[in-house]
Amino acid sequence: MTDTARAGYRRRMSDDTRTTLPEDRPRAMHDLGGVSRFLCEPVDPSPHTLTAFDREVDGLRQVLGMKGVMSVDELRRGIEALAEDEYHRLSYYQRWLRSITATLLRKGVFTEDELRTAIQEAGA
Amino acid sequence: MMLTPGQRVRVRDDWPETRGPCHIRTPHYVRGRHGVVVRYLGDFANPEDLAFARPAALLPLYHVRFDPHAIWREPHAGDEVLIELFGHWLEEET
Amino acid sequence: MSVQDTADERLLRAVVDLLAQKAVATPAEIAERIAITDAASPAQGARMVARAWVDPEYRALLLADGTRAAEAMGIPMRGAPPLGVLENTPELHHLVVCTLCSCYPRAVLGYPPFWYKSAGYRARAVRDPRGVLADFGTVLPEDVRVRVVDSTADFRWMVLPLRPAGTEDWDEARLASIVREGDMIGVTLVSP
Numbered sequence: 001m002t003d004t005a006r007a008g009y010r011r012r013m014s015d016d017t018r019t020t021l022p023e024d025r026p027r028a029m030h031d032l033g034g035v036s037r038f039l040c041e042p043v044d045p046s047p048h049t050l051t052a053f054d055r056e057v058d059g060l061r062q063v064l065g066m067k068g069v070m071s072v073d074e075l076r077r078g079i080e081a082l083a084e085d086e087y088h089r090l091s092y093y094q095r096w097l098r099s100i101t102a103t104l105l106r107k108g109v110f111t112e113d114e115l116r117t118a119i120q121e122a123g124a
Numbered sequence: 125m126m127l128t129p130g131q132r133v134r135v136r137d138d139w140p141e142t143r144g145p146c147h148i149r150t151p152h153y154v155r156g157r158h159g160v161v162v163r164y165l166g167d168f169a170n171p172e173d174l175a176f177a178r179p180a181a182l183l184p185l186y187h188v189r190f191d192p193h194a195i196w197r198e199p200h201a202g203d204e205v206l207i208e209l210f211g212h213w214l215e216e217e218t
Numbered sequence: 219m220s221v222q223d224t225a226d227e228r229l230l231r232a233v234v235d236l237l238a239q240k241a242v243a244t245p246a247e248i249a250e251r252i253a254i255t256d257a258a259s260p261a262q263g264a265r266m267v268a269r270a271w272v273d274p275e276y277r278a279l280l281l282a283d284g285t286r287a288a289e290a291m292g293i294p295m296r297g298a299p300p301l302g303v304l305e306n307t308p309e310l311h312h313l314v315v316c317t318l319c320s321c322y323p324r325a326v327l328g329y330p331p332f333w334y335k336s337a338g339y340r341a342r343a344v345r346d347p348r349g350v351l352a353d354f355g356t357v358l359p360e361d362v363r364v365r366v367v368d369s370t371a372d373f374r375w376m377v378l379p380l381r382p383a384g385t386e387d388w389d390e391a392r393l394a395s396i397v398r399e400g401d402m403i404g405v406t407l408v409s410p
Contacts, residue, residue: 022195027152028141032337033317033368034153034196034345041338043353045400048332053227058329059251060234063243066251066297070177076319077147077175092320092335094226101233107177110236118232149370151317153344166300168372185371192344192366202313202347202364208371 029084054093061096070103078102125211127186131161132217135188135209140172147175150213153195154188154205158217162187165208184211254294259328262293263376264397266326268390271381280378281305288326298325302373304365306404311362312377313351313404315343316369323374327402334403344368354405377404385410 023035032038050058064070078099079087087095104110110118127133137156140146149171165185173180188209192201237243266287270277280287284301295301301323304312316322317340322330333339342350347364351357358364367375379401385393388410400406 022153022155025152025155026139026142028148031148031152031318032340033151033315035341038337038341039346041336041341043333043336043339043342043350045331045333045354045405050329053223053230055252055256056230056234056248058255059248060230060237060243062251062255063247067243069242071174073147073171073175074177076171077145079319080147081145088337092332097226097230097233101229104233104237109242110240114236115232118236119228122228122231122235149318151368151370153317165302165371165373171371185373196345198345200346200348202344202366204363204365205344205368206365207368208373210371 028080029087030080050093054091057093057096057100061100064100064104069109070100070107074103075099125216126184127161127164127211127214127216129161129163132158133161133188133214134158134217136213136215138213145176147172150209151207154190154207154209157190157195159188159190159207161214162189162206168210170210170212185209186211186214188214255324255329258293258325260397260399260402261394262288262291262328263323263326263399263402264394266291266293266376267378267397267402268394270378271393272390277378284326284376293326295325299372299374301326302375303378304367304375304404305378306380308380309361309363310365311358311404312365312367312375313343313347314367314369314375314377315340317341317344318370321369321374323376323402325374326376327399331399351405354400356406376402378402379404379408382408382410 021036061075065072075096079095082095082098090098105112105115135150135154135157140148165187167182168185169180170183185208188207190205190207192205234245234248238245266280269291270280276287279290280303284303285295288295288301306312320330320335322334339350344366347366348358369375379397396410397408398406401408
């Protein structure tokens with residue numbers, strides 16, 4: 001959006017007399033409050049057990065946070081950077097692991113090459 | 125600027141999402157909307173900087189109340205939505 | 219296990235191995251956090267609720283400073299985000315959601331339930347709270363106000379539910395036994 005277009009958009013939308021929905025604005029995909037696409041999705045209250053994978057990713061994130069390697073806001077930013085279809089396709093802790101990996105790579109905690117080698121070894 | 129309970133505010137009608145990578149804790153559905161400060165919750169590091177591992181200033185955080193009917197204009201909305209918002213997203217109104 | 223899951227399992231092993239090699243984090247440290255997190259459960263929040271129902275002084279502390287109230291019950295809060303407690307009354311009902319991610323009072327309730335993290339719950343709770351409550355079989359009288367609390371920042375929010383009628387002569391332990399996870403998020407009401 002150009003600055004002029006954005007200013008015009010803002011003028012048209014800037015008071016509570018608007019008839020459009022909040023989601024018609026340029027929201028980010030994870031910003032789900034009130035979004036119509038999910039309004040017909042029932043909430044399934046049945047209990048759901050975490051897997052060993054889920055709990056380990058959770059514990060890993062906590063250790064990285066406590067040691068100051070990455071903050072919870074960096075975790076969120078990495079999740080928010082996923083493509084929208086991926087965000088909805090992946091499980092909760094798969095998203096976390098994607099974000100943790102991307103953050104550690106970006107911060108130089110390890111390199112792409114080191115990660116590739118480690119993945120090969122982990123599969124051996 | 126410190127806001128006191130009862131102060132009417134408007135949430136900044138700003139969309140950093142349109143300007144590139146960012147991390148915002150102000151939900152889209154209250155941007156540009158009118159609310160009332162319920163209470164001051166304390167000072168917390170700005171998540172918009174923490175997300176990028178930048179030095180983050182401590183900012184005042186408030187509980188702000190909104191009328192969901194004014195947002196979605198639907199009869200089945202709840203009666204109130206209460207949200208934590210950082211002071212730099214709030215504009216004082218008279 | 220799907221191909222996707224196998225790949226993720228390998229990725230996790232690789233990341234954990236690399237962090238150990240580089241002395242950033244050890245598997246033992248991760249295991250310790252898992253054990254601590256596994257130990258947190260809704261039973262802790264339930265004990266706080268029951269104490270608040272029988273002890274007016276504790277109730278006042280709980281509503282003024284949830285973190286100190288949790289610590290007073292022996293719940294470790296160091297490093298946890300500040301805890302706020304929302305008081306349900308016969309006129310006002312609270313429902314907690316995090317529309318942006320999954321902020322949850324983990325220190326007192328444990329891991330967030332699966333549904334709390336779902337797109338349906340996150341989208342609908344702010345816009346159609348009574349519809350969400352209906353999915354849990356919860357029906358509130360028409361004249362009860364519904365206040366939805368969107369947990370967007372540094373606090374974590376827990377609901378202090380109403381004490382059900384017919385429990386007047388119950389002791390604290392028995393009261394704690396009927397308080398469930400959903401009651402402290404606001405999707406259900408405590409039933410004896």
